[in-house]
Amino acid sequence: MPVARLKPTDLITIGEVARRTGLSVSAIRFYEEQGLVEPLRTGGNQRRFLRSDIRRLSFILIAQRLGLSLAEIASALASLPHGRTPTARDWEAISAAIRARLDAQIADLVRTRDRLDGCIGCGCLSLSHCAIWNPQDALGEEGPGARKLLA
Amino acid sequence: MPVARLKPTDLITIGEVARRTGLSVSAIRFYEEQGLVEPLRTGGNQRRFLRSDIRRLSFILIAQRLGLSLAEIASALASLPHGRTPTARDWEAISAAIRARLDAQIADLVRTRDRLDGCIGCGCLSLSHCAIWNPQDALGEEGPGARKLLA
C-alpha cells in the first residue's frame, strides 16, 4: 500500500493551530515541551503540525476541562501508539475514569452544600455542634490533607 | 465599664494555635502576612494570639474549603469591624454568597458529566456533532477564558 505523501497543504503552522484551537502560541509550544504534541520541523526549524495534532490539542483542552492535569493527560496519551490521537475506543476507557472523578467531585460539593445549608439554618458559630465547623468525615481532599477544624 | 485585662493565660503561642487548628506554623505566619490575622507581640517579638484568632483561622479554613481564595476571604473579613471574628449574622450573609457559588459549580459539573455520558454513548470523536467536543454554551470558566474547541 502506498503511503500517503505529506502535501505541503497538510502541514499547519503554529499560528494557524493557535487560531484553530483557541490556544495561544506559547501554550502550544509549552505543550510540546511537555511531550503532549510532537510537531514536525521545516528545514528552517519551524514547527509544522498535522491535522491530527489539532484534534489532539482539542482532546487536551477537553480533558483539562474535565479536571485532568497536563501530567495525567500526558500519561493517558502516552499509553496510545505513538502519535495517535485517541479513537472512540480509547476515549471510552479514558472517559470512564473521568466520569468517576466527576461523580466524586459532585458528591463532595453536594455534601458540602447540604452542610452549609444546615449551618445557615442553625445559625451556629457557637461551634462544637455544627456540621460544617466540625466535619468528622473526610471532607474530600483538594489541599494538603484534611485539617482539624476548631480549637 | 472596665475593660477586661488580658491575662497571660489568654494569650496563645503560634505553636499552640497550630496544634489547635491543624494549620502549620508557617501557614499561620503566611496568613498574618496576608493580613488575615493580626496577633499581638511580646516584648521579645513573639506572636501571641487571642482565642478569637483561633475561630478566625477556623473560619478561614472553612471558607477555603468552600472554594474561596485567600484574597476573597480577606475581603470578606475586612468588611467586618476590625479584628472581629464573624458572628452568626455575618456568616449568614457570607454563606449565602458561597451557597450560590457552590450551586453554580455543581450545576456546571453535572452538565459536564451529562455531556460526557452522552459522548460515551454516541462513541463519536468523529467530531462536529458531539456535545462535549462542541460546547456552544459557556462551559464555566476556570482558566483564562473560554477556549474554542475543535478546528
Add this chain to the structure above:
DNA sequence: TTGCGATCTCAACCTAACTTGAGGTCAAGC
C-alpha cells in the same frame, strides 16, 4: 544562669500552567 525547645526574620524554593521579553531567524510577497 544556663540549657534548649520554641520563635523570629528573610530569602529562596515549590508546583502548575503558562506568559513575557530579548535577541535572532524564516519565508512569502512585491
Add this chain to the structure above:
DNA sequence: GCTTGACCTCAAGTTAGGTTGAGATCGCAA
C-alpha cells in the same frame, strides 16, 4: 533582494498558597 510578519530559543516572571532553611533570639524551667 528586501521588507515584514511569523517564528525560533532560552531565561525569567507570574499567581496561589504555602514550605524549607539559615542564622539569630526568646523565654521558661531547673
